[in-house]
Amino acid sequence: MANSSAKSYGNQSISALKGADRVRKRPGVIFGSDGLDGCEHAVFEILSNAIDEAREGHGSVITLTRYDDQSIEVEDFGRGCPVDWNENEQKFNWELVFCELYAGGKYGNGDGDNYEYSLGLNGLGSCATQYASEWFDAVIHRDGFEYTLHFEKGENIGGLKKAPYAGKKTGSRFRWKPDLEVFTDISIPVEFFLDVLKRQAVVNAGVTFRFRNQVGANRFEITEFKYDNGIEDYVKELAGEKSLTQPAFWQTERKGRDRADKPEYKVRLSVSFCFSNTVNRIEHYHNSSWLEHGGSPEKAMRSAFVSAIDGYLKNQGKYQKSESKITWADIEDCLVLVSNNFSTQTSYENQTKKAINNRFVQEAMTDFLKSQLEVYFIENPFDAEKIAEQVLVNKRSRESAEKARLNIKKKLSGNVDISNRVQKFVDCRTKDTERRELYIVEGDSALGAVKLSRDAEFQGIMPVRGKILNCLKADYARIFKSDIIMDLIKVLGCGVEVQDKHAKDMSAFDLMNLRWNKIIICTDADVDGFQIRTLILTMLYRLTPTLIQRGYVYIAESPLYEITCKDKTWFAYSDKEKTDITAKLAGKKYDIQRSKGLGENEPDMMWLTTMNPETRRLIKVMPEDVERTAAVFDLLLGDNLQGRKDHIAAHGCEYLELADIS
Structure with a gap:
């Protein structure tokens, strides 16, 4: 029988978002994010709607x-958005534009499209932004009238x-003012507006984009962008005055299909580029949207640049014998290129318009650029020579750097082989x-247990065979003759x-x-274990103190007691924990x-208590402890015999319970 308290899932469970909620409750679907x-x-x-008007000459x-x-205003001087009664739809146009998703002037109306190349294709923009606003005001001038509308939270x-x-x-x-109930952040920085308007001025030749930033009561800082060409x-x-070649500009129109069963559409391609040995920059725009x-x-x-330049290098005999061909990276490093394309049908990857995937656009542009580059190299032999030489310099520099990197990697790998x-x-x-962790353990039996318990992906093991030298008492000659210490240093x-002369190797x-x-x-967790731990810390303190100061050194706490009750086990790391x-x-x-x-220890137990990052206990050897630790090391393990006797006489009674006295 079903649990009566569980939520049911039946015919009444399905619901649809309506009206403004379609945007307000799911802004990420329309805008790509509910954040800034x-x-x-x-x-x-x-x-984008204002841009479409301007590009059509209005x-x-x-x-x-x-x-x-934090409110924003966009004003254009186009024809004015239609908002009055629409006889065909039997609704006011303002309802279609501001309250209906997938409605607008971009779909065609039977007498030819209003916009040949439109940035906004989906009929979402005005409505979606209105729905996502705390308030939204529209003032429209057209047909000898002034129309005004006011919306609050989509209504x-x-x-x-x-x-x-x-x-x-x-x-x-x-x-309008973006609504904080819809977006997590509405503090759009000035830099965003400046960047967007400059980009739009670049791809909409002759249109002035004016930015007004309010900096006080009735005070505005004004910035304008306009690129006549x-x-x-x-x-x-971008290239400045010291470019290798002067900018070239190419433009064409093509017609085609993305697939045989898809409708034909038109694309206008335009590209400007030059080569430089100081600047590289590539930007693509489609229907004014920066991709x-x-x-x-x-x-x-x-595809086009690699093919054309590689062909030129082969034809001119620029490659050395058995030399590999150029790659895109060699060209990209010295290329400044901006493409600005428009199409009557566009397939964006999503509503945010940051990439397109039109197959015909790709084919048409590849073919156009290849043929233009071949003609360019013939008509501009001096520039072609400079381009070829720079691309080959880039290629050979890249290969030399790669070779040097591989040599260093090989050298480092050699060091790894030594440690292996x-x-x-x-x-x-x-x-x-x-991610890598090194466990320094005592003896072969511990090595076996830890090896079975560890995560071999990121945990290595270095066994210490017997008790190592007391590095505070031993001189460097003895230290650097110790196989145990030398092996550990190699592994680190x-x-x-x-x-010291004895450390020359x-x-x-x-x-x-x-x-x-x-x-x-x-x-x-016994006397021998504590002594080995102390000797290892002493060695690290004397030979590599920075590892302690930078917090790389840890002590793995081992439990003192296992307490079992029925089928449960507890671990106590101190007498107090045992009592608790x-x-x-x-x-x-x-x-x-x-x-x-x-x-x-059994492997499962070892993993749980000592190896598992989620359950183990590690004591970090803190930098502030280094000097105090060194003093204790020196007292307990150094040459000051009388000081050690005095310390035992004063404090030995505190540790009688731990003394191994039979």
């Missing part, structure tokens, strides 16, 4: 204002107001030093911080060569055992 990116894209949706100035209350307030207008001005002015002027600006992620034009450009030959050292698989990989210390993110000392656990088990039957040494 989405809020910025909502601005572009309104701006108005040559677009003004965008950023007010200090119209007061209907359409219409009044005679004697002025000659036509166009639309929209002002569009992308050609922009490429000149941040490229898509079809990016693929076309790469260290007796009984067990490496891990990953080469990512941000970072060299030693010692200026050791690498100078370089933290960048450290092969581990954590160095974990893992010994038994047994107090909770009062009245129950439980068993306490002194925890086994590392070599005797």
Whole structure:
């Protein structure tokens, strides 16, 4: 029988978002994000409508204002958005434009399209932005009237107001405030507006884009962008006066299909480029939208330039014997190119319009660029020679750098091979030093237990055979003759911080060569284990103190007791923890055992208590402890015999319970 408290899922469970909720509750679907990116894209949706008007020859100035209350205004001087009664649809146009998704002037109306090449294709912009606003005001001048509309949180307030207008001005002015109930952030920075308007000026030649930024009561900073020759002027600006070649500008129109069963459409292609040995920049635009992620034009450009320049190099005998061909990276490094394409049908990857995937656009642009480049190289032999030489310089520099990188990698790999030959050292698989952990353990039995317990992906093991030298008492001659110490230093990989003739065969210390993110000392929780731990810390303190100071060194805590009650086990890492656990088990039957040494633990138990990052306990050897630790090391293990006797006399009684006295 079904649980009566569970939520049912039946015919009444399906619901649809209606009206403004289609945008307000799912802004990411329309704008790509409910954060600042989405809020910025909502601005572009309104701006794109003004751009479409200007590109069709209706108005040559677009003004965008950023007010200090975080509201935004876009004004154009086009024909004015139709808002009056629509006999065909039996609705007011303002309802279609501002309250209906997938409605607008971009779909055609039986007597020819209103916009041949439109940036806004989906009929979402005005409506979606209005729905996503705290309030939205529209003022429209057309047909001798001034129309005004006011919306709040997607709902119209007061209907359409219409009044005679004697002025000659036509166009639309929209002002709105993005809603914080829809977007997580509406603080659009000035830089966004400046970047967008400059880009639009580049690809809409002759149109003035004016930005007004409110900086006080009735005070505005005004910036204007205008490129009379569009992308050609922009490429000149990017390349500066010291370019290798002068900017070229090519343009054509083609007709075709993305697939045999798809309708034919028209595409207008324009490209401007030059070569430079100081600047590289590539930008693609489609129907005025900056294609941040490229898509079809990016693929076309790469294919055409690599093919054409490689062909020229072969024909001119520029390649050396057995030399590999150029790659796109060699061309990209010295190319400044801007493409500005328009098509009557566009397949954007999504509503945010950051990439297109039209197959015909890619094919047409590839073919056009290849043929133009072949003619360009013939007609401009001097420039062609400079381009070829620069691309070959880039290629050979890249190959030399790659060869040097591989040599260094091989050298470093050689060091890794040396560490792999260290007796009984067990490496891990990953080469990512941000993840690698080295467990330093005592003896072969612990090595076996840890090896079975570890995660071999990122945990390596270095066994210490017996007790190592006391590096505070031993001189460097003895230290650097110790196989145990030398093996451990090789495995660490970072060299030693010692200026001594006996260290001449050791690498100078370089933290960048450290092969581990954590160095974990893992010994038994007994007197011998504590002494080995202390000796290892002493060695690290004397030979590589930076590892302690930078926090790379850890101590793995081993539990002292295993407490079992029924089928549950607790681990106590101190007598106090043991007391706390047994107090909770009062009245129950439980068993306490002194925890086994590392070599005797079962793999599952070892993983749980010592190896698993989620459950283990690590003590970080902190930098502030270094001096105090050194003083204690020196007292307990150094040459000051009398000081050690005095310390034992003063404090020995505190540790009688731990003394092994039979």
